[in-house]
Amino acid sequence: MEHLTTLPRPAPADLHAPALRILRRLLAGIERPPGLRLGDALLHELESHPEYTLVIRDPALLRRLVLRPDPLLLADAYFRGVIDVEGDLYSALGLKTHFETVSLSWRDKLALVRDALMLRVSDQNGLKPVGGLASRVARRFAYRHSRKTDQAAISFHYDVSNAFYGLWLDAERVYSCAYFETPGDSLEQAQRNKLEHICRKLRLQPGDRLLDIGCGWGALVCWAARHHGVRAHGITLSQRQLEYARERIQAEGLQDLVTVELRDYRDLDGTAIYDKVSSVGMFEHVGLANLPDYYAAVQRVLRPGGLFLNHGITHDEEGWNRTLASDFINRYVFPDGELDCVSNIQLGMERAGFEIHDLEGLRPHYALTLRHWVQRLEARRDEALREVDEVTYRIWRLYMAACALEFEAGGTGIYQIVASKRAGGAWPVPLTRRDLYRG
Amino acid sequence: MEHLTTLPRPAPADLHAPALRILRRLLAGIERPPGLRLGDALLHELESHPEYTLVIRDPALLRRLVLRPDPLLLADAYFRGVIDVEGDLYSALGLKTHFETVSLSWRDKLALVRDALMLRVSDQNGLKPVGGLASRVARRFAYRHSRKTDQAAISFHYDVSNAFYGLWLDAERVYSCAYFETPGDSLEQAQRNKLEHICRKLRLQPGDRLLDIGCGWGALVCWAARHHGVRAHGITLSQRQLEYARERIQAEGLQDLVTVELRDYRDLDGTAIYDKVSSVGMFEHVGLANLPDYYAAVQRVLRPGGLFLNHGITHDEEGWNRTLASDFINRYVFPDGELDCVSNIQLGMERAGFEIHDLEGLRPHYALTLRHWVQRLEARRDEALREVDEVTYRIWRLYMAACALEFEAGGTGIYQIVASKRAGGAWPVPLTRRDLYRG
The missing domain is CATH 3.40.50.150 (Vaccinia Virus protein VP39)
Incomplete structure (x- = not known):
C-alpha cells in the first residue's frame, strides 16, 4: 500500500462567487439537490437535504466542478478528504444527477460516476483525466494476466x-x-x-x-x-x-x-x-x-x-x-x-x-x-x-x-x-x- | 401428408451369397451383433441377440449395405418396411456400431446414424444420398422462416x-x-x-x-x-x-x-x-x-x-x-x-x-x-x-x-x-x- 497516503486537508479559501452562481444553476434542475456546507465556515448552504450533507472543504473544488463538471473530481476529492458526506452515503452517491449537463448518455454518465467513485488514487496530484490515445495504450498493457x-x-x-x-x-x-x-x-x-x-x-x-x-x-x-x-x-x-x-x-x-x-x-x-x-x-x-x-x-x-x-x-x-x-x-x-x-x-x-x-x-x-x-x-x-x-x-x-x-x-x-x-x-x-x- | 404413402413390402428374393459372407465379416468385430432373420424364409441367422431381432425382408438390401455401408439405407429401409425390429428398439439403434468401417469419426457416425433414423422419406425411391453442392444449395434455401x-x-x-x-x-x-x-x-x-x-x-x-x-x-x-x-x-x-x-x-x-x-x-x-x-x-x-x-x-x-x-x-x-x-x-x-x-x-x-x-x-x-x-x-x-x-x-x-x-x-x-x-x-x-x- 506504499503509494497510498493520508493527505492533509487543504485549508479553506475564499469562495469564488461567480462559480457558486453557476453551480447553483447546475443544481437547480435536480429533483433533490444535496445540502452543501462549504468548509468549516459554512460559507453557503444551497439547500438542506434530509438524508445527507455534502461537506466541501476547499471552495476551489467548486470552481473546478463548474468549469469542468467531471465526476472524477468528486471521487478524487472524497478520497483526499476535500469532500465529505455526512449522513446517508447511498443518497449522496445520487450525485450522478449533477452531471446531466455533460454530453454523455444517462447510462454512460451513471457508469462513469459510479466508476469514478471507485477510483483508487495513486498519487496526491489526483485529478488526472485519462482518455484518448493514452487510455488506449494503457488498456493494451493493463490486462496481461501473467x-x-x-x-x-x-x-x-x-x-x-x-x-x-x-x-x-x-x-x-x-x-x-x-x-x-x-x-x-x-x-x-x-x-x-x-x-x-x-x-x-x-x-x-x-x-x-x-x-x-x-x-x-x-x-x-x-x-x-x-x-x-x-x-x-x-x-x-x-x-x-x-x-x-x-x-x-x-x-x-x-x-x-x-x-x-x-x-x-x-x-x-x-x-x-x-x-x-x-x-x-x-x-x-x-x-x-x-x-x-x-x-x-x-x-x-x-x-x-x-x-x-x-x-x-x-x-x-x-x-x-x-x-x-x-x-x-x-x-x-x-x-x-x-x-x-x-x-x-x-x-x-x-x-x-x-x-x-x-x-x-x-x-x-x-x-x-x-x-x-x-x-x-x-x-x-x-x-x-x-x-x-x-x-x-x-x-x-x-x-x-x-x-x-x-x-x-x-x-x-x-x-x-x-x-x-x-x-x-x-x-x-x-x-x-x-x-x-x-x- | 400427401407425400407419405404406405409402401408394399417387397417380395423376398434369393440371397446373394457373397454379399452375406462380406456382411458377416463386417459384423464379426461387433461386440453384440444383432440376430438377422432374412425374409420370411429365415435364410440365415448370423447370431441370436437376446434383446432384439433385425428382420430383413429384402436380401438386396444386404448387398447394398455391404457395397456401401450407408446408415441412410437402414433408415429408409425401416420406413419402407424392408427392415423390421422385433424386440427392443433402443438396442437395435445400437446398429451404429455396424458402420465402424466407414471412414468417419465415431462421433460423426453416431450422429449420422441417429439422424438417418429420423429421416422422413419423401418418396418411394428412397436411398437418395444428399451431399456436396446439392446439399449446400438445399441448405441455403431450407431455413427461410417466412x-x-x-x-x-x-x-x-x-x-x-x-x-x-x-x-x-x-x-x-x-x-x-x-x-x-x-x-x-x-x-x-x-x-x-x-x-x-x-x-x-x-x-x-x-x-x-x-x-x-x-x-x-x-x-x-x-x-x-x-x-x-x-x-x-x-x-x-x-x-x-x-x-x-x-x-x-x-x-x-x-x-x-x-x-x-x-x-x-x-x-x-x-x-x-x-x-x-x-x-x-x-x-x-x-x-x-x-x-x-x-x-x-x-x-x-x-x-x-x-x-x-x-x-x-x-x-x-x-x-x-x-x-x-x-x-x-x-x-x-x-x-x-x-x-x-x-x-x-x-x-x-x-x-x-x-x-x-x-x-x-x-x-x-x-x-x-x-x-x-x-x-x-x-x-x-x-x-x-x-x-x-x-x-x-x-x-x-x-x-x-x-x-x-x-x-x-x-x-x-x-x-x-x-x-x-x-x-x-x-x-x-x-x-x-x-x-x-x-x-
Whole structure:
C-alpha cells in the first residue's frame, strides 16, 4: 500500500462567487439537490437535504466542478478528504444527477460516476483525466494476466491487512456474495447459508475430493470438510490469506481433511484427481482472454462427470475493455478484473467441455451483502484506521457502497453456475433441485 | 401428408451369397451383433441377440449395405418396411456400431446414424444420398422462416392428426418435456408436475396476464387459469391444435379467462400488455437468424419487469447448419428447426434486454418423456394405424426412440430459462427458489 497516503486537508479559501452562481444553476434542475456546507465556515448552504450533507472543504473544488463538471473530481476529492458526506452515503452517491449537463448518455454518465467513485488514487496530484490515445495504450498493457501480474493484483487487493478485513467480514470470513433466505438474515447467517448452499449444489459426499480455486481465508474448504466430510484442497495467490487459512485449519483440527497452498490455477498438477471443483468470486480476476485456459485447467483436474461450481460477477454487456470507466476500476480498485455477461461466461464453459445444469442469479444478495459490509466498516471506523490509512478506509467504504448501488441498478450481476465435465451423457445431479431446499 | 404413402413390402428374393459372407465379416468385430432373420424364409441367422431381432425382408438390401455401408439405407429401409425390429428398439439403434468401417469419426457416425433414423422419406425411391453442392444449395434455401414457411412447417408436424397424438400423449396433451420428481412418476403425473413447475417459475398470481407462445393444444393456458387464476392468451400456427384448444376451453368453462388464436409471433399486437410470457418447446422452430426478432417481440408485449420463461431444446455445439445430418432432420422430421447451445440462446435474450434469473437443465426428463411416448405409441399401434399410415407410424416411433437416445447421450439438451425484461434494476423473483419446491 506504499503509494497510498493520508493527505492533509487543504485549508479553506475564499469562495469564488461567480462559480457558486453557476453551480447553483447546475443544481437547480435536480429533483433533490444535496445540502452543501462549504468548509468549516459554512460559507453557503444551497439547500438542506434530509438524508445527507455534502461537506466541501476547499471552495476551489467548486470552481473546478463548474468549469469542468467531471465526476472524477468528486471521487478524487472524497478520497483526499476535500469532500465529505455526512449522513446517508447511498443518497449522496445520487450525485450522478449533477452531471446531466455533460454530453454523455444517462447510462454512460451513471457508469462513469459510479466508476469514478471507485477510483483508487495513486498519487496526491489526483485529478488526472485519462482518455484518448493514452487510455488506449494503457488498456493494451493493463490486462496481461501473467502469473506475476495476477499475483501482484491479488496481493494489491487481498493483502491489505487480515485484521482490517476481520473488522467487517463475518466470522467465517467470506469475502463474496452471501445468500439471504430473507432480507432480514444477519450477515453471519447469510454467509453460513451461502457456504451450505454451495456444498449442496456440489452434492458433496463424504470422501469426495474437492478443489477450491481462490479459497480466500479458507471458509469454504473448512465448511465442506466439517459439515460434509470431504477432503478439500484450496489454492490462493494471497500470502496473508494462506497464513490465515493454515492457522484456521489447525485451530479447527481439520489437518487430515483440508490443505491449502499458494498456487496459480495454471500450475495445478494432476489429471482427473478431483470429484468436485468450486470457484467463488474468482473468475472475475482471470481476464477474459485467459478464461479458456482457466476452464481447461478445471477440466483437466476434474474427473469425468465431476461437478464444477463457478460463482462470480458479471455485467449486462458483452465483453470488457469497452469504456474508459473499465480502466479506472481495473487499475485502481479491482486489479486486472474483467467482467463479461453471464451468457459468455457459460459459452466459455460449454466450449471447454462442460454441460450446464443449473444457473442462479443472486444480484440482490450482493447488494445486501455490500450494505452489511459498509455498515460494519463504518461502525468500526476507529479500529479500521489503526489497521489502514484514511485513504484506504475511504476507498473501501465508497467502493463497496457504490458497488451496492451497481448491483441494485442491475448493470452488475452475480451468478452461481453448476456444470459437469461431459462424460458419455452422465448426469451427475438429481432429477430436480428439491434437495437444495431440504430442511 | 400427401407425400407419405404406405409402401408394399417387397417380395423376398434369393440371397446373394457373397454379399452375406462380406456382411458377416463386417459384423464379426461387433461386440453384440444383432440376430438377422432374412425374409420370411429365415435364410440365415448370423447370431441370436437376446434383446432384439433385425428382420430383413429384402436380401438386396444386404448387398447394398455391404457395397456401401450407408446408415441412410437402414433408415429408409425401416420406413419402407424392408427392415423390421422385433424386440427392443433402443438396442437395435445400437446398429451404429455396424458402420465402424466407414471412414468417419465415431462421433460423426453416431450422429449420422441417429439422424438417418429420423429421416422422413419423401418418396418411394428412397436411398437418395444428399451431399456436396446439392446439399449446400438445399441448405441455403431450407431455413427461410417466412410466415408462410413457418406455417407450413408447423402444420407438417402438428397437424398430423389430433387423434393420433391423443393416443400416446398424456391426458393434458402436453407435447414437450415432462418433469419427473422421480423416474417412476407416470407420464400423466410428470406432465402435471411440469405445468405446475412452469407456473411456479413464472410466479403466477391471480389476475396476471399471461401470453403462451406456441400454446399447442392449450394445456398450459388452461392449467394456469384453472390453478392460478390468470388471464391467459395462447397463440399457435396449427389449425388443428387451435380447434382442439377452443373445444377444451369451452369444455372446462374457462372462456372468461382463456383465449387462443392462430397467430405468428411476428404479428403480436400491443406493447407491455402481458405480465408474464411463456414459450415451451417453441424457440427451436424460430430459426437462429430470427431469434433476435423473436426476443424483440417478447420484449415488446411484456411489461417492464415482467417475467419470461423460455423452454426449449439445445445441442452441445455452437450454431446450426453445420452438418449434412442437420439437413435431414430439418427437411424431413423437425421442419425448419434449428438448435444452438444454451449459452447462445441466453446471449440472444441478454442482447434483447432480458436479465437471466434462473436456468435449469432437464435433459434426463426428455429421455424419460420420449421413452414413455414410444411405449404408449407401440401399445396402441393398431389404433394409430387407423389414424395415420404405416410410414408415419414408423417415422414417429423411430424418431422418438432415436431422440431419447440423443438426450441420454448428451448431444441434445433441454432447458428452462427464467428471465425478466430489464427495468431499473427490478428483481421480480424471490430471493431464493425455495418457493418452487413447496408442498
